[in-house]
Amino acid sequence: NAGVTQTPKFQVLKTGQSMTLQCAQDMNHEYMSWYRQDPGMGLRLIHYSVGAGITDQGEVPNGYNVSRSTTEDFPLRLLSAAPSQTSVYFCASSPRGLAYEQYFGPGTRLTVT
């Protein structure tokens, strides 16, 4: 099993550009989440999904969209990038629920100039 994979590993965007961060898992987990990690703030939940076709907002959803068309994939879309979205983004999955152990991908480091 590859576990949770994320692409790209690094990305630089200009303000106003859009892009999609990819996340895939091969563990057949129903629950998937996106977090952003900023210095001194830990990880904060952006969006999550409890199964294919079902998504919901987390703590910091503004400026991001998600969809879940398959169990395996959970892409995160930045609609119009802003410097405040410079961060490290982690995708996670869980077999039992969002309150249970999360398995994380390696992260995507995004810089918006």
Added chain:
Amino acid sequence: AQSVTQPDIHITVSEGASLELRCNYSYGATPYLFWYVQSPGQGLQLLLKYFSGDTLVQGIKGFEAEFKRSQSSFNLRKPSVHWSDAAEYFCAVGDGNQFYFGTGTSLTVIP
């Protein structure tokens, strides 16, 4: 709202010394509790978890944590630190459809 506090931003210990990282949470019931470790440039790896039962839980890499309900704490311990333990450590709480992280404690190990 739930919160997770890690009061120590940075800790330095000598190799071979014991380690305790503090974690306090604010929650009405007994939540699910976790410790993760993040090496530089890497994702987060689960060290251990507590759901119920024995309040002393064992994890990977020789780590253990103790749940103390009266103190709303879940401190992480290791009896003898190795240089490879240098990393960032995150305490986390699971509740309903949310997973809350502390702000992390950075561990430096000196020879």
